[in-house]
Amino acid sequence: MKSQIIIIDYGLGNPLSIKNMLKKVGASHVEISNDIEALQSAKCLILPGVGHFNQGMQNLHDQGLVDVLNDLVLIQKKPILGICLGMQLMTSFSEEGNCIGLGWIEANTKKFVFEDKDIKVPHMAWSDTHFIKKPFSDVIFEEEIPRFYHVHSYFVNCIQQEDVLSTAEYGDQVFHNGFIKDNIIGVQFHPEKSHVFGQAFFKAFLEHIG
Numbered sequence: 534m535k536s537q538i539i540i541i542d543y544g545l546g547n548p549l550s551i552k553n554m555l556k557k558v559g560a561s562h563v564e565i566s567n568d569i570e571a572l573q574s575a576k577c578l579i580l581p582g583v584g585h586f587n588q589g590m591q592n593l594h595d596q597g598l599v600d601v602l603n604d605l606v607l608i609q610k611k612p613i614l615g616i617c618l619g620m621q622l623m624t625s626f627s628e629e630g631n632c633i634g635l636g637w638i639e640a641n642t643k644k645f646v647f648e649d650k651d652i653k654v655p656h657m658a659w660s661d662t663h664f665i666k667k668p669f670s671d672v673i674f675e676e677e678i679p680r681f682y683h684v685h686s687y688f689v690n691c692i693q694q695e696d697v698l699s700t701a702e703y704g705d706q707v708f709h710n711g712f713i714k715d716n717i718i719g720v721q722f723h724p725e726k727s728h729v730f731g732q733a734f735f736k737a738f739l740e741h742i743g
Contacts (some may be wrong), residue, residue, distance in 0.1 A: 582618025
């Protein structure tokens, strides 16, 4: 049976944790793979990632996945979710190594810089997240502000405001911790590590992709 959701295995991230959380909220036929035929037959893709931007892009190139993903995402419009580094790789450029990204979203990945040296980088915290767009804005937690676990030194800045899915705050910096454009969704936080909040996010995601 074909997998409905493929978590892309390109050597970075924690795909098993994502798979376990998806299964917990009722997703069926979730697999971890970098097999091109599997990616092409999947209903939806997830691009995870923890680590350095340059290494992530290099791994995707080395495994011959960049052209394949460009076709699946930009031409065939297959739904895809990027998580943490996976989100950042979808942007045009990152200050982490001054590296060109996939360029699916008009956005840049920038480093947290604070004058107040007591504000630690990386940002490692549970942070309130404010969702702007449906189904996430009206499905998650009703009157309670959802909180998600973040671990990152770089953040995404969307150039087009209409692409912003959600925002969070660290120090004096309000940053875009989620974007959405057509079939492309990215989140900076780790829903797979965010317990009940992460479960609610993945339920909303499954509803979104249908």
